[in-house]
Amino acid sequence: MPELPEVETIAESLRRAGEVGLPLVGETLVRATLRWPRHIAQPSALEFEEQVRGQRVRAIGRRGKFLVLDLDRHTLLIHLRMSGDLRMAASDAPLEKHDLTLLHTASGHDLRFNDPRRFGRVWLVEDAHTVLADLGPEPLDPAFDAAVLGARLARHRRRLKPLLLDQTFLAGIGNIYADEALHRARLHPLRASHRLSPDETWRLWRAVRAALRSGLRHHGASIDWVYRGGGFQNHFRVYARTGEPCPVCGTPIRRILVGQRSTHFCPSCQPLRPRRR
DNA sequence: AGCGTCACCCGGACGC
């Protein structure tokens, strides 16, 4: 799914696209085709079509789960949510089912946002800050160390699982990475954030980064194998493995609901009340 | 403040 690594991978592939003859950075957007206007979160569809016109793509980046395209006068933000996918295509190539938003470039190529479940959104704003302001730190940022995580954990009295999913706490972690990180950290998803020992905090810091890096290495998580997916789904340790043996200790993986979200963990490696030693 | 619940959305899986 389009969690952080997926977006990172797409941004990377769009940067590299120039090497295979489908450049995007440096291209001028001449027109937009909005086949489902609600794809555009901001501004109105009409204003979007007007304002995007004639702007050059200066750079592509990522913040949290948002893909960030710097244009001449605006910032174009794309959130793929679950099933969204971006492709470059020749403008005269036939449309695929669920191609919802198309940005046509001066050189005759399109950036196509395909989105079967229509959860994704696109923003065109003068200041990216208006959309991104509340996002928490980037887990892979060198400035994000275990002390930063510890300070943030102590600031809340929340269960770890919902906290990790909160984009204002950390940016870019979705349901899969939250479960994978907690397993790597040997922490129960219901543990209270303000009651972690320094060692547990350090383990969580390491685990979050390791889970994300592993996703990156395998080109994204995409659990929904119908859609173009990354290989990380073949490396899940607990996610979607209910009843299967924990890869560390062999105990059957359990699935519970936490805040309406399916949550997978090893009851033996991730005890709610860890033994003190 | 933090939690629960619902709505959004649709393809796939499953039961009958």
Place this chain on the structure above:
DNA sequence: TGCGTCCGGGTGACGC
């Protein structure tokens, strides 16, 4: 085969 139903991802709104 063809229905109906449930599920799940991320997020925002709302009520307690």
